[in-house]
Amino acid sequence: MRFCFGIIWFFLIGTPLYSQDTLFVNKHQFSSPVQNVFEARETVFAKTTLALYQLEGDNWVEIQENFSKPYVFYKNTFFESDFIPNSELFDINSIKELIPQRGQFIATAARSGSRFFIATGSELFEYEIRDHYTRSYHNKSIRDIYIEDSLKVILTYSGIFVNDSVELENPKYSNGPLTKIDSQYYIAWDEISLFFPPDSTHGIPNATNLFSGKARKVLSWKGENYALYTQSVSKILPGFELQPIHQGLEYLDLEGFGNNLVFATSQGVCLSWDGEYVDTLAQVPSIINDIYPVGNRLIFSSDDGVYEINPDKPEAFQLADTPFSVMTSLDDFNNLWIATENGLFVLIPDYPRPIPIIPDVEFNREALLLHGEILYVGAVDGLYQLNTYEIEKSYLPNLLNTLQVPVSERKSTWLIGGALAILGFLVGFILFRKRRKELQFNPQYASKNEWSLEELKAKILSEKIQTIEGLASYLDTNTVQLNRNFKQFKTTPGKFLKKVKLEEAKRLLNKGIDMEEVAKTVGYSSQYIKKELIDK
Template sequence: MGIAYPQDTLFVNRHLFQSPVQNVFEARETVFAKTTLALYQLDGDDWIPIEQDFSKPYVFYKGNFFESDFIPDSELFDISSIKELVPQRGQFIATSARIGSRFFIATGSDLFEYEIRDHYTRAYHNMSIRDIYMEDSLKVILTYSGIFVNDSIKLNYPKYSNGPLVKINSSYYLPWDEISLFIPPDSTLLIPNATNLFSGKARKIISWKGELYSLHTQAFSKVLPEFELQPIHQGLEYLDLEVFGEDLVFATSQGVCLKWDGAKVDTLAQIPSIINDIYQVGNRLIFSSDDGVYEINSDNLEPLQLTNTPNAVMTSLDDFNNLWIATENGLYVLIPDYKDPILIIPNVEFNREALLLNGEMLYVGAVDGLYQLNTYEIEKSYLPNLLNTLQVPISERKSTWLIGGALAVLGFLAGFILFRKKKKEELTEVRNGNKNEWNLEELEKRILSEKIQTVEGLASALDTNTVQLNRNFKKLGTTPGKFLKQIKLKQAKEMLREGKDLEEVAKSIGYSTKLIKTELNLD
């Protein structure tokens, strides 16, 4: 019986043959596919026919090839474990084969290929993760769908989160548009004066020189007794707040980073695009922006662009001095002594304020769940093993391995992506008569008519995968997640205009009533 893999498994391709596929199997360190007319061997990315005649429908291998009129139980694969990834209706008898990260399933006369990403795991599937908080006996995962404590408790209120949980002295502050005190494990208390009309929505609380400061969407404020807010700076859209040296620094959507020394506000630095996140490490200040990642330090305040990774939302530095970069298009790592970032998790939309390094484990929140990576295993096993598959000699990390390894990884990833793109485009041309340009208006009609709720559902409806889906949406200047959200909120607005009840609207589009109120600025 074939096994199901606990890691992320993604649909990559449907392989086409001249006749229906009967079964697939592993042999001689590669994969073979039996069709009604021939037996094929996988050679790189090509299927090579084997010059040997077989009279029975199925072929397997045990020391030598042998024929069969049926599929033995030992060769069957239980397709129910990943049935949502199989782009056909109904359940059929299936066989499977795996080589490296490539996984093949033969079912219903078709052969499908998947990519198994076993260098990370994913939890909280299909939840949009907003923050991760961990200490010795407390783990809090904050999402748009609820706030979960120690993987077993879901808070009754608030229903979602929009900012990072922070512990100051012995108190836990929870921003979620407003601000609540969190009393572990399952109690919260709303702070009445923590938001007001001038401040906008709460995003962050920080302690500096024995006093509390808050960041809201419309104001940076000092927190007075009874939690009243005294505005220090207003008039911009504010996105992050951190301590840097002797100052507080806060970022804006205009690309300006301002500093507060306790007496006045000055401009610290400016970059060409919105600053989504500030990360302080030593005397360095790292900005995540839509144009990539920038850095300043206390000795040189002129911004230096570290990467041009688009739509960067957050960064973190691990014990190996690797800089992890979460973006709306994937997770990257920038290793020392090499200028280009390496793509570790492609085509995933990660969130702001949702990146936490806890010991060796890196937790990264995305719109579709919580991704977990062991930085030690990535450093010591994943990258070297990837290089081994290319038969590239590995030497010491700090010299030849670092440069040659990074180049090899980039070359492998680039070649892999280009190959998948070419294959998928060829398949699209065959099916759609060369029509591989998508129209947002047509996609919107289809999403509404078929009541598509998720990125995975949209990919399935378009007979593609999330990788190719993201690539096509990039050409249209957006992401699938953003486009779905835009359509859902437009649909909600129309339903409310028609007099529908808010609870009915929320149930129809799959969002909470609080989120709809927030996004549509409802009273």
């Protein structure tokens, strides 16, 4: 089993890496002590006291070549050394928490894809670098994420943080989400407090009583406010007096769904209230942790997996066999993200089973937020952040290739893929050099100081550019350089692209163009456009 040791910031062979999770995988065994490790010929080599080994898949193959000196490296060809050159040394101090105590001195390192090797203390350790997500708020158990244009609130079991800087004095923790109703912010933390950004709060005296239990959520429905407690679902009357509409069970979530208010219970029952009567809407085999309304569908996260009811199938049926599911969210690509106590999964339209994206992490209820292209997921050990566009366009296709190709066929596939990759690299490099020479004589976009936001906006609309990568490609640059260049405008490519697309969506809607057509034009889902332009 792989154990998550923590987040690292470090430099690998002079190249900076972004914040990411690194997990211990294996300690490799050799017949003699390990001297050093290095990259060469698109793989990894390990030098021991007696031999040199090349990594092939998961196996180390001995190189039939004799070396008389303790260390071997590669520069155009193999060469020996009596010592490790400074250029090959790896600074162990930045990641010493990952290395056994006795190995924390002279070290070398090598990376192959997501595999990271460290040779130190006569041992060779392997780690997996998961760089498709980042993690912050380390070792904080995240309870909720709230983000709007000028406000970001991260609610945890050990503090509430505003705009990544301010920590509220009271309450000291959160047990439920932050909700905004009619410009007022409510924090559920066993009791309920009003929140006045950025740092003021006021407890509501009448927000709890003996029958209600502990506060978990405040919700607006049909112009009136409701509160979810562990022992009751109540309507909020003037003065915050609580009028129960249902009691006697343990309640875990509350949502508005069309003309009804629906609430989930630990008994696996979803109840529905139409303003007068409570009725049973659905039942699943285990505790319902979360209700997620999507159009005319309801998706339930339960300890037995993810279930759905819709007009075509009024009986709950299982969408995903993901035990201990705590919350779901649908992104713009129609991928269903499933947070569980055993990891984060995604259920995509073209693959029959949930795909693990962040395994072996315990995620929390009510701690899943899709904000634009960014998915925020709260866990017991911090806040995870993923770019759903990058996952859809890059990470998932590569992952699906390994999932869908039978094991017996993968070796030949890798060989063919490797040859094609090398060929593609050579062609790409030639084209890059050619394009670079052209830019020297045609600097229309070579000088980023010549850009203006109005020109970029016009190009985005005329060329129907819908992604950051598309904008970078049109300007003959990459996303990293694009982000750097946008600093002069005091914004980011993502924020600017979102602004342009939403402004265009608003203009088209005002002209009376159908919502679905607008969604296709700007590359956002109709649900997201409605949320950003109409519901706010």
